[in-house]
Amino acid sequence: xxxxxxxxxxxxxxxxxxxxxxxxxxxxxxxxxxxxxxxxxxxxxxxxxxxxxxxxxxxxxxxxxxxxxxxxxxxxxxxxxxxxxxxxxxxxxxxxxxxxxxxxxxxxxxxxxxxxxxxxxxxxxxxxxxxxxxxxxxxxxxxxxxxxxxxxxxxxxxxxxxxxxxxxxxxxxxxxxxxxxxxxxxxxxxxxxxxxxxxxxxxxxxxxxxxxxxxxxxxxxxxxxxxxxxxxxxxxxxxxxxxxxxxxxxxxxxxxxxxxxxxxxxxxxxxxxxxxxxxxxxxxxxxxxxxxxxxxxxxxxxxxxxxxxxxxxxxxxxxxxxxxxx
Amino acid sequence: xxxxxxxxxxxxxxxxxxxxxxxxxxxxxxxxxxxxxxxxxxxxxxxxxxxxxxxxxxxxxxxxxxxxxxxxxxxxxxxxxxxxxxxxxxxxxxxxxxxxxxxxxxxxxxxxxxxxxxxxxxxxxxxxxxxxxxxxxxxxxxxxxxxxxxxxxxxxxxxxxxxxxxxxxxxxxxxxxxxxxxxxxxxxxxxxxxxxxxxxxxxxxxxxxxxxxxxxxxxxxxxxxxxxxxxxxxxxxxxxxxxxxxxxxxxxxxxxxxxxxxxxxxxxxxxxxxxxxxxxxxxxxxxxxxxxxxxxxxxxxxxxxxxxxxxxxxxxxxxxxxxx
Numbered sequence: 001x002x003x004x005x006x007x008x009x010x011x012x013x014x015x016x017x018x019x020x021x022x023x024x025x026x027x028x029x030x031x032x033x034x035x036x037x038x039x040x041x042x043x044x045x046x047x048x049x050x051x052x053x054x055x056x057x058x059x060x061x062x063x064x065x066x067x068x069x070x071x072x073x074x075x076x077x078x079x080x081x082x083x084x085x086x087x088x089x090x091x092x093x094x095x096x097x098x099x100x101x102x103x104x105x106x107x108x109x110x111x112x113x114x115x116x117x118x119x120x121x122x123x124x125x126x127x128x129x130x131x132x133x134x135x136x137x138x139x140x141x142x143x144x145x146x147x148x149x150x151x152x153x154x155x156x157x158x159x160x161x162x163x164x165x166x167x168x169x170x171x172x173x174x175x176x177x178x179x180x181x182x183x184x185x186x187x188x189x190x191x192x193x194x195x196x197x198x199x200x201x202x203x204x205x206x207x208x209x210x211x212x213x214x215x216x217x218x219x220x221x222x223x224x225x226x227x228x229x230x231x232x233x234x235x236x237x238x239x240x241x242x243x244x245x246x247x248x249x250x251x252x253x254x255x256x257x258x259x260x261x262x263x264x265x266x267x268x269x270x271x272x273x274x275x276x277x278x279x280x281x282x283x284x285x286x287x288x289x290x291x292x293x294x295x296x297x298x299x300x301x302x303x304x305x306x307x308x309x310x311x312x313x314x315x316x317x318x319x320x321x322x323x324x325x326x
Numbered sequence: 327x328x329x330x331x332x333x334x335x336x337x338x339x340x341x342x343x344x345x346x347x348x349x350x351x352x353x354x355x356x357x358x359x360x361x362x363x364x365x366x367x368x369x370x371x372x373x374x375x376x377x378x379x380x381x382x383x384x385x386x387x388x389x390x391x392x393x394x395x396x397x398x399x400x401x402x403x404x405x406x407x408x409x410x411x412x413x414x415x416x417x418x419x420x421x422x423x424x425x426x427x428x429x430x431x432x433x434x435x436x437x438x439x440x441x442x443x444x445x446x447x448x449x450x451x452x453x454x455x456x457x458x459x460x461x462x463x464x465x466x467x468x469x470x471x472x473x474x475x476x477x478x479x480x481x482x483x484x485x486x487x488x489x490x491x492x493x494x495x496x497x498x499x500x501x502x503x504x505x506x507x508x509x510x511x512x513x514x515x516x517x518x519x520x521x522x523x524x525x526x527x528x529x530x531x532x533x534x535x536x537x538x539x540x541x542x543x544x545x546x547x548x549x550x551x552x553x554x555x556x557x558x559x560x561x562x563x564x565x566x567x568x569x570x571x572x573x574x575x576x577x578x579x580x581x582x583x584x585x586x587x588x589x590x591x592x593x594x595x596x597x598x599x600x601x602x603x604x605x606x607x608x609x610x611x612x613x614x615x616x617x618x619x620x621x622x623x624x625x626x627x628x629x630x631x632x633x634x635x636x637x638x639x640x641x642x643x644x645x646x647x648x649x650x
Contacts, residue, residue: 218428225382225423226443226494227416236442240433316478317432 008308012301017068019297023290024067054078067290076291081283086291090273095175096166097265097272101258103188104196108257109250112200116207117242120215121234132208138201143260147194147267154190162187164269195264199253206249210242217241244315251307255300329400330357331501331534332381337394337404339373339380339558348605350376352558353394353632358502358534363525365549365566366538367581369602373558374538378504380404381536382419383411399501417447420495420533422524424507426487430479436463436490437475440497447498462493466523485516489523496527503528504536509544521548542585546570554578557603557613562638574643576618612640620644 034047034056051057054077055066070076076086119128155163167183169176178184214220215238223237262274269275273292280288311318339351351373358364366374379385381396383406396404398418406414423429431439440459444450450458463471466489479487488508495503505524509517525548528535537549545552545566552569554562554577562575573579580598600617603609612630615621620642630639637643
């Protein structure tokens with residue numbers, strides 16, 4: 001198992017190195033930031049000085065190495081636009097995105113699995129069919145539209161929930177949380193539904209089809225033939241087997257929730273890293289963009305690694321195969 | 327003879343389809359006594375498994391029992407539904423499936439699958455169930471049972487897994503075992519072991535066995551009586567030696583003649599001409615008449631006699647001289 005984990009960590013490092021190269025390449029190929037940073041009234045000396053200060057006068061390889069060296073230490077340079085260290089800006093914004101993603105993720109997983117199991121067990125039931133048809137909406141409507149519809153309904157028409165921002169936040173040792181205030185919690189509802197709806201329907205439909213597949217298996221029939229209770233058959237025998245492929249997708253979707261928070265954050269003016277990224281694009285603030293790219297890829301790779309390790313605990317067959325069993 | 331453990335009376339199973347109702351089991355009756363092994367033979371689709379599924383209440387809808395009665399230990403069980411039927415499964419009726427590679431849940435230790443089954447049916451503590459799980463594995467001949475209870479199914483070979491499946495089917499001490507092709511998926515060398523094991527366990531406990539198979543070798547080796555099924559109907563029923571050596575029904579005769587024997591060498595194997603009718607197109611009269619060398623007009627029109635004591639479902643049962 002250790003060898004397997006080391007191998008997977010090695011692969012993850014390689015992926016990050018490549019993403020780092022792409023992120024870094026932006027510095028070289030997306031215009032010259034010096035133009036943006038200095039106004040019309042610049043002199044040749046100003047340009048040279050700033051170029052040297054930012055290290056942009058050095059060879060490509062040296063710059064890449066410096067970028068990686070900094071990235072590993074959490075140092076992504078200085079934002080062209082705000083003039084502050086990127087890491088500091090990201091840390092400031094991260095709690096908003098992570099809290100939003102966490103709530104969406106938990107909602108998507110809980111409701112996705114519960115509804116998936118329900119629609120599989122009550123395959124021919126009326127309610128199950130209604131849920132299945134309804135889930136098409138979640139799969140097919142674009143996120144921004146769902147967000148706007150929710151805002152229209154719950155903020156504009158009913159006036160129950162805020163349409164933008166995080167509400168009041170409480171600072172817990174550098175982590176600003178919206179979980180502790182009423183307005184913070186209220187503000188979370190619409191964005192997290194918007195962000196999580198697609199993932200929820202996806203998980204639900206996947207759980208349903210996997211579960212139907214598993215329920216057809218001989219071991220389920222044998223479990224029934226042994227007179228086990230429906231609850232034991234459905235949840236102990238069937239659900240566990242259903243979860244193996246579902247966990248992969250859930251893992252990838254968690255990454256996607258953080259990455260695609262960009263759209264939701266834009267719709268709800270949510271002060272997270274996604275909104276930061278959108279603003280950074282407008283101003284060609286490459287250090288911010290590069291750092292964001294790295295951050296997202298670290299999350300994806302990290303979640304994937306976690307999923308691979310989770311397999312070990314769910315599927316005993318993997319444990320045996322990796323240790324050279326039969 | 328004491329009351330039979332299982333008694334099936336005129337059982338029919340129907341499936342409504344787009345082309346009308348088909349009847350995969352049609353008016354079948356047989357008994358199985360305690361400690362007796364009844365072999366049920368026939369080609370694929372003859373209704374052997376469907377009858378077994380009807381007994382244990384695992385017909386896949388829309389298939390359902392349309393007629394007849396099933397009695398288990400003097401209680402009528404064919405009309406039981408839901409939880410009442412579930413309580414019988416495992417506790418009174420055990421089932422062994424064909425493929426041991428797929429009948430065990432790959433993610434649960436076999437010990438857990440055993441204790442789970444026992445705790446569902448028996449009023450015993452968890453530690454007692456764990457003790458019995460080890461004993462059950464020992465009984466089916468799994469070496470090192472005390473350690474093997476903690477193994478997962480993939481850590482066993484096919485034959486060993488079928489032993490585990492048998493232990494699971496027997497662990498709540500049912501009075502009837504339905505073994506649906508229990509050796510078909512196994513290596514030939516393992517088949518005989520499994521049959522011998524099943525035979526020994528059922529003899530020792532006085533368990534009745536319905537052994538569903540299409541393998542005449544298994545029938546000859548393991549069973550006391552044989553029921554031959556054709557197109558959902560019983561063709562012949564009798565003690566195994568009589569049926570195998572003096573088949574009365576032309577179908578049984580054809581079936582016997584098409585079983586290869588090592589002693590025959592390389593001579594050409596007999597075939598029954600034609601194929602079993604589709605269930606939505608069973609001919610009038612005797613279902614076997616289009617393929618039967620002895621068929622007459624009577625066979626094509628009048629319903630055949632029901633199988634009764636030592637009498638095949640045939641107007642013109644073969645007598646000994648006719649056996650080639």
